Amino acid sequence: MATVSMTVNGKAVSGEIEGRTLLVQFLRETLGLTGTHVGCDTSQCGACVVHVDGEAVKACSALAASCEGAAVTTIEGMANADGSLGTIQKAFQDNHGLQCGFCTPGMVMSAADLLKNNPNPSETEIREYLEGNLCRCTGYHNIVKSIQAAAEAGA
Amino acid sequence: MPKDTGIGAPVTRTEDVRFATGKGRYTDDFTCMGLHYAYFVRSPHAHAKVTGIDKSAAEAAPGVVAVYDGHQLTGDGVGNLICGWGITSKDGTPMNMGAWSALATNTVRYVGDAVAVVIAESLEAAKDAAELVDVTYEELPVVVTVADATAAGAPQIHPEAAGNQIYDWEIGDEAATDAALASAAKVVEMEITNNRLVPNPMEPRAAMAQYDAGQDHLTLHTTSQNPHVARLVLSAFYQIAPEHKLRVIAPDVGGGFGSKIYIYPEEIVCLWAARKAGVPVKWTADRTEAFITDAHGRDHVSTAKMGFDANNKIVGFKVDTQANLGAYMSLFSSSVPTYLYATLLSGQYNIENIHCNVKTYYTNTVPVDAYRGAGRPEACYLIERMMEKSAKELGVSPAELRRTNFIQEFPHQTPVIMAYDIGDFNATLDAAEAAADVAGFAARKAASEAAGKKRGIGYSCYIEACGIAPSKAVGSLGAGVGLWESAEVRVNPVGSVEVLTGSHSHGQGHETTFAQLVSDRLDLPMDSIKIVHGDTDTVQFGMGTYGSRSGAVGMSAIHKALDKVENKVKKIAAHVLEAAESDIVIEGGAVKVQGTDKQMLWHEVGLAAYTAHNLPDDMEPGLKEGAFYDPTNFTFPAGTYICEVEVDPDTGVTTVENFTAADDFGQVINPLIVGGQVHGGIAQGVGQAMLEHAVYDADGQLQAATYMDYTMPRADDLPMFKVSTHETFCPGNPLGIKGCGEAGAIGSPPALVNAVIDAIGTDDIQMPVTPQAVWKAIHG
Numbered sequence: 001m002a003t004v005s006m007t008v009n010g011k012a013v014s015g016e017i018e019g020r021t022l023l024v025q026f027l028r029e030t031l032g033l034t035g036t037h038v039g040c041d042t043s044q045c046g047a048c049v050v051h052v053d054g055e056a057v058k059a060c061s062a063l064a065a066s067c068e069g070a071a072v073t074t075i076e077g078m079a080n081a082d083g084s085l086g087t088i089q090k091a092f093q094d095n096h097g098l099q100c101g102f103c104t105p106g107m108v109m110s111a112a113d114l115l116k117n118n119p120n121p122s123e124t125e126i127r128e129y130l131e132g133n134l135c136r137c138t139g140y141h142n143i144v145k146s147i148q149a150a151a152e153a154g155a
Numbered sequence: 156m157p158k159d160t161g162i163g164a165p166v167t168r169t170e171d172v173r174f175a176t177g178k179g180r181y182t183d184d185f186t187c188m189g190l191h192y193a194y195f196v197r198s199p200h201a202h203a204k205v206t207g208i209d210k211s212a213a214e215a216a217p218g219v220v221a222v223y224d225g226h227q228l229t230g231d232g233v234g235n236l237i238c239g240w241g242i243t244s245k246d247g248t249p250m251n252m253g254a255w256s257a258l259a260t261n262t263v264r265y266v267g268d269a270v271a272v273v274i275a276e277s278l279e280a281a282k283d284a285a286e287l288v289d290v291t292y293e294e295l296p297v298v299v300t301v302a303d304a305t306a307a308g309a310p311q312i313h314p315e316a317a318g319n320q321i322y323d324w325e326i327g328d329e330a331a332t333d334a335a336l337a338s339a340a341k342v343v344e345m346e347i348t349n350n351r352l353v354p355n356p357m358e359p360r361a362a363m364a365q366y367d368a369g370q371d372h373l374t375l376h377t378t379s380q381n382p383h384v385a386r387l388v389l390s391a392f393y394q395i396a397p398e399h400k401l402r403v404i405a406p407d408v409g410g411g412f413g414s415k416i417y418i419y420p421e422e423i424v425c426l427w428a429a430r431k432a433g434v435p436v437k438w439t440a441d442r443t444e445a446f447i448t449d450a451h452g453r454d455h456v457s458t459a460k461m462g463f464d465a466n467n468k469i470v471g472f473k474v475d476t477q478a479n480l481g482a483y484m485s486l487f488s489s490s491v492p493t494y495l496y497a498t499l500l501s502g503q504y505n506i507e508n509i510h511c512n513v514k515t516y517y518t519n520t521v522p523v524d525a526y527r528g529a530g531r532p533e534a535c536y537l538i539e540r541m542m543e544k545s546a547k548e549l550g551v552s553p554a555e556l557r558r559t560n561f562i563q564e565f566p567h568q569t570p571v572i573m574a575y576d577i578g579d580f581n582a583t584l585d586a587a588e589a590a591a592d593v594a595g596f597a598a599r600k601a602a603s604e605a606a607g608k609k610r611g612i613g614y615s616c617y618i619e620a621c622g623i624a625p626s627k628a629v630g631s632l633g634a635g636v637g638l639w640e641s642a643e644v645r646v647n648p649v650g651s652v653e654v655l656t657g658s659h660s661h662g663q664g665h666e667t668t669f670a671q672l673v674s675d676r677l678d679l680p681m682d683s684i685k686i687v688h689g690d691t692d693t694v695q696f697g698m699g700t701y702g703s704r705s706g707a708v709g710m711s712a713i714h715k716a717l718d719k720v721e722n723k724v725k726k727i728a729a730h731v732l733e734a735a736e737s738d739i740v741i742e743g744g745a746v747k748v749q750g751t752d753k754q755m756l757w758h759e760v761g762l763a764a765y766t767a768h769n770l771p772d773d774m775e776p777g778l779k780e781g782a783f784y785d786p787t788n789f790t791f792p793a794g795t796y797i798c799e800v801e802v803d804p805d806t807g808v809t810t811v812e813n814f815t816a817a818d819d820f821g822q823v824i825n826p827l828i829v830g831g832q833v834h835g836g837i838a839q840g841v842g843q844a845m846l847e848h849a850v851y852d853a854d855g856q857l858q859a860a861t862y863m864d865y866t867m868p869r870a871d872d873l874p875m876f877k878v879s880t881h882e883t884f885c886p887g888n889p890l891g892i893k894g895c896g897e898a899g900a901i902g903s904p905p906a907l908v909n910a911v912i913d914a915i916g917t918d919d920i921q922m923p924v925t926p927q928a929v930w931k932a933i934h935g
Contacts, residue, residue: 020279034184035177037409039357040442044862047357075177089175093167096827099835100662101174102357102409108175123875130870134862136357136410137662139838139899140870142831 006070008033009077017064024048024059026067027074035075035105039134046133049106049113050074056113058132075105078112087155088112088146097146099137106133111147115155123148161675162890165827168667169681170660179407182361182376183439190363191220193425193438194281196271196288197447198263201299201519201855202310203292205261205270212287213273218280221432222288223424224271225258233257233427234393236420238484239635242322242493245512250322253313253517255483257393257420257427263292264312264482265519266856267447272424274432297519297855301456301477304516312482312517319517321480322489326497326571327510335471335508339462343545349533350922351454351479351849352842353865354526356661358409359440360449362422364429372400373430377422379405380415380659381699384636386691388418388486395426398691405689408661412839413525414449415661416701417486421448446860451849452526454479455492455533461541467549467559471508474500474537478515478523485524489515494572494632495530495620501569502538503580503616503793504560509570519855525701527839527900531619536922539615539905544918553614553909554584554593561616573620577883578793578819584616587795587817590877596799599812609802609916610812613909617796617902620789621703621894627785639785640704641696642712644673644720646778648765650758652679654716655687657697658709663896664828665705671824672710672890676717678742679757695781703894706824707790711888715782723778724760730771731755731763790885790893794818796837798906802914807930809845809911815877816902821885821893829895833878836899842868843900844907845924866923 005014008031015030027033027050036059039047048059051073078086085093088111098104107130114121114129121129126147127140135143160166173179210222236255243249259268271288275281296310303309304319312319336342363376373396379385382403389395389403408415421438429436440448457476464470478492497511528535546553558581567575596612603610623629626637643655652673658665670684687693700709721741728746729736738749747754755763760778763769767776799813816833823829846866850858859865884891904922911929912918920932 018279028184033177034180037181037358038183038439039359040862042442042861042863045357045442075175079176085172085175092175093171096168096831098168098171098174099664099831100357100410101170101179101407102181104174105177124871127870127873134357134867134869136355136412136839136867137835138831139834139836139868139876140873141834141876144870144875 002065004064004068006067006072008072009074019065021064022060023062023064023067026064027059033074033076037102037105039102044134046106046110047103049109049133051109051113056110075108078108087153088150091150091153091155092146095142095146095149097138097142103133103135107135107143111150114147115151120151160671160681162671162824164671164825166667166671166825167827168664169670170664170666181358181407181409182363182378185363185376187365187435189434191274191276191434191436192278192281193428193436194273194278194285195269195421196273196285196290198259198266198268198270200263200292200294201266201297202295202312203263204295205259205263205290206293207291208271209289210271212289213284216280216284216287218276219273219284220434221274221428222271223428225256225260228258228427229256229260231427232394233423236483237388237392237486238489239486240490241633242324242489243633244322245325250489251316251320252484253315257423265521267521268482269420272428274428274434274436299518299520299851299853299855301479301516304518312519316517321484321515321517323514324493325510325512328508328570329510332471332473332508332510336460336462336473339470340465341463341549342460343541343548344460345541345544346458347537347540348921349453349455349536350843352452352526352847353446353849354412354414354449354452355867356410356412356414359442359445360415360419360421361439362425363435363437364425365435366430373426374402374404375422375426376404376406378408378415379403380408380411380661380701382659382689382691383657383697384699385418389423389426393423395423402692405659411661412527413452413529413701417450417524419448442862443860446865447521447857450485450524451481451521452523453533454523457537459537459541461545463545463549467551467556469504469506469560472500472506474511476511476513478513479518479520480515481518481520481522483522485522488522488524491525491530496534498572499531499534499618499620500538500571501573503562503618505562507570520851527836528897531897532901532904535615535617535901536905539617540908543613543909554588557584557616573789575791576788576886578791579881579883580616580793582881583794583817583819586879586881587797587815590817590879591797591799591813591815593797603801609804609914611802611910611912611914612797612799613906613913615796615902615906615909617898618791618793619898619901621792622707622786622790623702623704624789625786636698638698639783640698640708640712641781641783642716643695643779643781644713644716646720646761648761650761651683652677653685653687654713655694656709656713657694657699658705659689659700661700663700663705668824668828669710669713672713673717676721679744703896706892707885707888707894708784708786710890710892712782712784714889715784716780719780719782720778723780726771726774727760727763728755731769786888788887790821790887792818792820792893792895792898794898794902796902796906798910800907800910800914802911802929804933807926807933809924809929811841811874811907813877814874816899817879817881818895818898819881819883819893820895821882822891823880823882829880830878832895833899834876836897837876837903838868838873839900840903841873841907844904844922846872848923
């Protein structure tokens with residue numbers, strides 16, 4: 001066992017890990033941040049997307065040890081300071097961009113990454129960017145609309 | 156105020172706040188003191204005898220508390236898995252059901268069949284130890300397809316099922332249908348397959364079992380669409396614990412699509428192991444485990460003949476279907492290719508003579524059961540491919556052939572049990588044609604051709620049956636359960652309202668739509684209403700959510716309970732305000748005497764009911780009413796889907812250019828949510844039609860068992876959808892609801908395949924119409 005330290009959603013955290021502990025396990029099991037989900041074993045579904053030092057990362061494919069000293073943001077860190085829904089989260093609610101909610105944290109984190117790098121994406125750019133995030137409920141229609149609405153709202 | 160949250164309003168979902176912030180709580184998010192983890196040792200062979208299991212090395216591994224096998228499970232009296240719907244073959248014999256133990260004992264029958272379970276302090280320790288369990292197998296010959304199962308000298312999968320046949324069932328009048336076809340001016344024939352699919356809700360199945368020795372009580376958190384049914388089956392058939400000593404909690408559930416209806420071996424084993432090992436046990440499927448253990452869907456092979464008279468009216472329809480039900484009979488597997496399939500073979504059309512013969516077989520593959528649509532997609536695909544093929548052979552437009560044969564008068568009794576109550580098939584076809592700009596198709600096709608592409612348009616006029624269904628009727632057809640729903644409405648002393656429903660939401664938004672019904676009836680704001688579901692200790696009882704039944708059946712139960720609440724509220728107010736009950740109205744957060752300024756605020760009525768200081772003499776205190784609602788008929792959602800595709804003949808790649816849906820779901824409670832259901836259903840239907848296929852090799856190994864291999868629809872595979880609704884209210888339930896959960900998955904596959912066929916000019920192609928399949932169809 002070794003100790004890993006990082007900043008998660010602005011808070012300094014540390015915990016005991018094995019060498020093989022994945023970032024997603026550290027977030028879910030050690031820190032209890034269960035908003036980051038695991039939907040597959042092959043880094044295809046994107047339910048586990050978080051931001052590490054400002055970059056979107058699939059937390060099922062990163063070792064916790066590799067995030068030593070990093071600044072990690074999870075879905076739990078995406079709401080406004082007063083606890084109300086952040087711009088992207090609100091856009092998902094307003095546009096019915098989620099149903100069962102399981103893919104939603106990854107979708108919101110990916111959307112934030114897209115909009116950071118491309119504030120006004122076209123529908124095609126949104127669809128192509130979401131290639132790494134699977135949703136089985138929405139047919140993506142309202143997810144695309146949500147991201148378009150978030151872009152319009154200046155997210 | 157609350158009218159903008161009533162029936163028909165596009166209310167944004169209240170549950171979204173927790174889901175969008177990562178505060179949803181799914182089964183795998185739960186933990187407890189001393190939690191241990193289960194990992195299953197699964198058969199790598201599709202068919203083999205188990206000649207030995209050496210657990211000693213695994214038992215000695217670090218962190219391991221127990222390693223159990225099937226002999227211990229059956230030795231403890233845990234019952235075999237059941238199929239809850241008995242089908243009788245046409246010769247009067249009951250279906251041939253083979254034994255299915257939650258942990259295999261002497262024989263394994265599919266890759267993934269569990270033979271042992273390791274319980275350890277950590278998942279890693281359990282996985283490491285599972286590799287040390289030494290199972291010796293003696294491999295047996297393998298049956299993968301129906302053709303394999305029916306071949307001369309085929310290996311026997313279950314001793315109870317000679318020739319691997321489960322049943323040989325029929326519906327309709329064969330002699331009359333044969334005669335009608337013999338007299339027909341034109342008979343169109345086709346062979347058609349309906350590809351095997353994996354449901355793939357994004358949340359993998361999971362179970363956490365806790366045993367409280369002091370209370371002799373078990374608690375199961377699980378990914379279930381129907382926790383009360385799970386408790387009933389676990390108690391009555393698997394002898395896990397009596398119902399009063401077993402609590403089943405289905406918390407937030409990340410999609411189901413049918414695959415979370417069933418009670419699987421893993422839940423049974425976790426409960427049994429938690430008591431036996433004396434530690435809480437959690438199991439969460441990894442994705443490949445989900446692929447090889449979640450019940451699959453579809454997998455039919457059919458031949459069909461449709462006869463037409465000289466006026467292009469259908470005179471007869473004859474279908475022979477063979478269905479692959481996998482290695483064991485899953486909970487409702489038997490009903491899917493029979494009563495949920497062949498009863499819909501009349502489609503939207505007036506057909507006097509229909510006959511369908513269905514033979515089902517065991518194979519060495521994952522058990523097959525209901526997946527979104529369950530039988531109705533298979534029926535719809537068959538009929539709507541047939542209509543398009545027939546139109547081409549008869550030289551009329553597909554729309555015209557459909558209109559010629561539409562049922563126009565309701566109620567309409569089909570020759571295959573179903574009595575359609577209401578519909579307007581021309582209205583949805585007209586609406587879809589207008590929205591799809593069918594008039595402009597020729598110009599778009601010309602433009603595609605100028606660019607070296609092929610363009611096609613395809614229709615699908617679907618009808619399905621939802622709500623399932625009157626309990627007496629399904630009982631007479633072999634169902635082991637009733638299919639009613641229950642509700643309890645509690646008005647608290649402070650006036651807030653809790654609704655306890657037996658329906659279960661796993662993405663459908665019940666916390667919003669059910670609250671809209673209460674808001675509408677009691678004129679209360681949404682934030683004073685709570686919808687409670689998914690816990691057998693909290694909710695009185697329930698049959699759960701599948702078959703698009705939560706609106707038509709679940710909300711009807713709430714409606715009935717609200718009738719009783721409203722009645723009592725009016726009695727209390729009439730008594731307190733000294734007015735006639737008939738003059739009392741509920742509006743604006745108050746209970747008023749119409750035409751006067753006399754009123755009680757809503758919470759004052761609640762308080763009056765619970766203080767009981769001033770109630771009518773014969774009235775019991777409290778304000779809480781329950782109801783059970785048993786549907787009077789199936790409901791019949793119907794509509795038209797039109798798909799337009801462009802095909803690149805050089806690569807075989809199909810692009811979905813337009814997808815238009817015009818649906819009749821009866822009363823719409825929340826158009827935002829209904830639209831979302833249609834979008835998601837179409838995506839799954841398009842997935843079936845052109846992307847998804849659970850392919851097995853000849854050894855019974857599932858070749859598509861990860862997201863690297865099984866082609867899930869992704870955002871860049873799909874267009875924006877044009878959806879609209881056109882309501883004829885269902886006369887069979889008090890809210891006029893038909894149901895919208897499955898229509899998209901039912902109606903869309905034939906629309907897409909018909910469009911591809913129209914584009915490439917040959918119908919020698921089966922689903923999924925992958926680029927390779929399309930290229931081969933074009934180039935031979």
